[in-house]
Amino acid sequence: MSDKIKVGIIGCGGIANAKHLPALSHQKNRVDIVAFCDLIPERAKKAAEKYGTENADVYTDYRELLKDESIEVVHVLTPNISHCELTVAALEAGKHVMCEKPMAATPADAKKMLEARDKSQKLLTIGYQNRYRQDSQVLKHMCEAGELGEIYYARAQAIRRRGVPTWGVFPNKALQGGGPLIDIGTHSLDLTLWMMNNYEPQSVMGASFEKLGRLLKPGEQGNGFSPWDNEDYQVEDSAFGFVTMKNGAVITIDASWALNTLDVGEAMTMLCGTKAGADMKDGLRINHIVYDKQTVTKPETATPQGVAFFEGASVMSAEDFECNVWLDAVQGKGELVVKPEQAFVVTQILDAIYESARTGKAVYFD
Numbered sequence: 091m092s093d094k095i096k097v098g099i100i101g102c103g104g105i106a107n108a109k110h111l112p113a114l115s116h117q118k119n120r121v122d123i124v125a126f127c128d129l130i131p132e133r134a135k136k137a138a139e140k141y142g143t144e145n146a147d148v149y150t151d152y153r154e155l156l157k158d159e160s161i162e163v164v165h166v167l168t169p170n171i172s173h174c175e176l177t178v179a180a181l182e183a184g185k186h187v188m189c190e191k192p193m194a195a196t197p198a199d200a201k202k203m204l205e206a207r208d209k210s211q212k213l214l215t216i217g218y219q220n221r222y223r224q225d226s227q228v229l230k231h232m233c234e235a236g237e238l239g240e241i242y243y244a245r246a247q248a249i250r251r252r253g254v255p256t257w258g259v260f261p262n263k264a265l266q267g268g269g270p271l272i273d274i275g276t277h278s279l280d281l282t283l284w285m286m287n288n289y290e291p292q293s294v295m296g297a298s299f300e301k302l303g304r305l306l307k308p309g310e311q312g313n314g315f316s317p318w319d320n321e322d323y324q325v326e327d328s329a330f331g332f333v334t335m336k337n338g339a340v341i342t343i344d345a346s347w348a349l350n351t352l353d354v355g356e357a358m359t360m361l362c363g364t365k366a367g368a369d370m371k372d373g374l375r376i377n378h379i380v381y382d383k384q385t386v387t388k389p390e391t392a393t394p395q396g397v398a399f400f401e402g403a404s405v406m407s408a409e410d411f412e413c414n415v416w417l418d419a420v421q422g423k424g425e426l427v428v429k430p431e432q433a434f435v436v437t438q439i440l441d442a443i444y445e446s447a448r449t450g451k452a453v454y455f456d
């Protein structure tokens with residue numbers, strides 16, 4: 091019998107096919123994808139044929155997949171609202187779990203996932219692949235080395251001018267829990283907190299807008315994807331947050347799928363510290379003062395031309411790097427990079443922005 095890690099996939103839609111399945115298939119030396127589950131059986135079957143082992147199992151009920159005791163690792167790749175139920179069930183079944191972002195639709199759900207992780211003593215991580223980009227890695231090292239000094243202002247940016255997702259169930263409030271804030275704001279806030287290594291929010295103010303999603307009809311949207319269905323659009327089209335941390339630092343968060351602006355960019359952070367600042371516009375840029383002159387330094391973070399890909403290389407794609415770190419942790423060869431406790435704080439802050447937007451009041455943390 092093969093001693094490779096046996097993986098089961100729950101949810102065989104967009105992110106499964108765009109990220110997890112290709113990345114896992116690059117790890118064939120240590121992974122067998124033996125089971126695929128989707129409510130839509132054709133999706134599970136198609137993924138099994140392309141990425142699975144010869145006799146890979148196909149399910150429509152995730153509980154059946156979890157009964158397979160040979161499966162050690164489960165990837166939860168379903169709409170946000172189901173992350174908690176599926177992750178808790180998988181942990182209770184003794185599996186290590188990689189769950190897609192956001193960790194959960196609510197902090198209460200995220201807490202249940204942490205508790206299940208503690209009880210099971212299994213690993214849980216969240217799919218924040220932007221941490222594994224080369225620019226993010228360089229910036230993280232610089233932050234850890236204190237090269238920016240004390241970071242006291244940051245901006246988490248997730249702004250699309252027109253980029254309402256039109257596959258999956260993204261504008262469905264009941265299944266996703268929210269719109270661009272929980273969908274793409276989550277990546278930028280995760281990057282920002284990780285760079286600052288600051289997970290202690292004190293208060294949050296937020297505002298959200300439902301101005302364009304419902305109003306603009308196909309033919310007047312200019313969407314980057316196909317036209318969206320404005321009549322069935324149920325979430326905010328933009329949201330903004332102002333977070334004060336316990337140490338006094340502040341973070342602003344901008345998230346939109348549709349906003350009349352040219353200042354676009356997502357999965358980005360901007361950091362301002364006492365020694366230097368950084369942003370991710372036009373590549374990683376460090377702004378600092380050199381010999382009394384305002385200076386911008388741009389580390390070369392793109393893949394160097396002519397360097398062949400090899401496993402473990404620093405030029406690995408973010409998706410492959412994420413998968414590599416995850417499987418190393420499963421095999422006891424390394425630490426998780428994305429700790430679920432950190433993703434829990436991201437979930438708390440995003441939820442507080444929604445709450446503040448609803449009530450018009452600040453939300454305070456203990």
Ligand SMILES: NC(=O)c1ccc[n+]([C@@H]2O[C@H](COP(=O)([O-])OP(=O)(O)OC[C@H]3O[C@@H](n4cnc5c(N)ncnc54)[C@H](O)[C@@H]3O)[C@@H](O)[C@H]2O)c1
Nearest residue numbers: 101102103104105127128129130167168169170190191258
């Ligand atoms: N990391 C990223 O950058 C990134 C990008 C896109 C999506 N995501 C996340 O991935 C998740 C899925 O998004 P997507 O774009 O793949 O959506 P999708 O709709 O394309 O795929 C989800 C699949 O899950 C299936 N499904 C739903 N409930 C199920 C259940 N209970 N059991 C089994 N299958 C079930 C659906 O039938 C569908 O095929 C979301 O949480 C989303 O936020 C992350």
